[in-house]
Amino acid sequence: MxxxxxxxxxxxxxxxxxxxxxxxxxxxxxxxxxxxxxxxxxGPGQMTSSKPGFARAWFGEDFPIDKYDIRRMRTPAHGDGWWMPxxxxxxxxxxxxxxxxxxxxxxxxxxxxxxxxxxxxxxxxxxxxxxxxxxxxxxxxxxxxxxx
Incomplete structure (x- = not known):
């Protein structure tokens, strides 16, 4: 790990x-x-939209998009989601x-x-x-x- x-x-x-x-x-x-x-x-894995400016991890924690440079991407292997670099x-x-x-x-x-x-x-x-x-x-x- x-x-x-x-x-x-x-x-x-x-x-x-x-x-x-x-x-x-x-x-x-x-x-x-x-x-x-x-x-x-x-890492938090694939995240979903949350309150404005945040993405939510599967375990319920919200992460500030700007602070972590979180990006929304869609790929055939990953689907559509928010991702933390x-x-x-x-x-x-x-x-x-x-x-x-x-x-x-x-x-x-x-x-x-x-x-x-x-x-x-x-x-x-x-x-x-x-x-x-x-x-x-x-x-x-x-x-x-x-x-x-």
Missing amino acids: VDREGKVTQLAPFNLIAWHAGQSSYKGRRGVNGFGIGIEMV FTEPQVRMTIALCKALVAAYHLKDITTHWAISPKRKVDPNPLFPLELCRELALGKAAGPMGLA
Whole structure:
């Protein structure tokens, strides 16, 4: 888990199934929990409109749109919603973590919850620099991201 300050907390050892993905598949292979490593990035997730100037998280907290640079976006994978950008320390650490995991475990791809569990999960949000992360961790020849 990478918090908004960029601190990493390992929630489960890599040799145990953490059940982070739920029902999922990757390139036709079901049960991503059994062979994938999940990285959670702390944030409020998809938010909805609230009182003027605020967006509301699923847990009921209202966030000031201007203070957090919250943006409304619509994508096929995410639907329509309000999204809080990840912090610079969070993005830098997530990229560094992906690079380290690719090197240590010879990983061939980096994908997302929304790709392995479409219509059920929407993380990371559309403001995460996914292609930059994939390129820096996997190299320029990363190829297309693996989908369900």
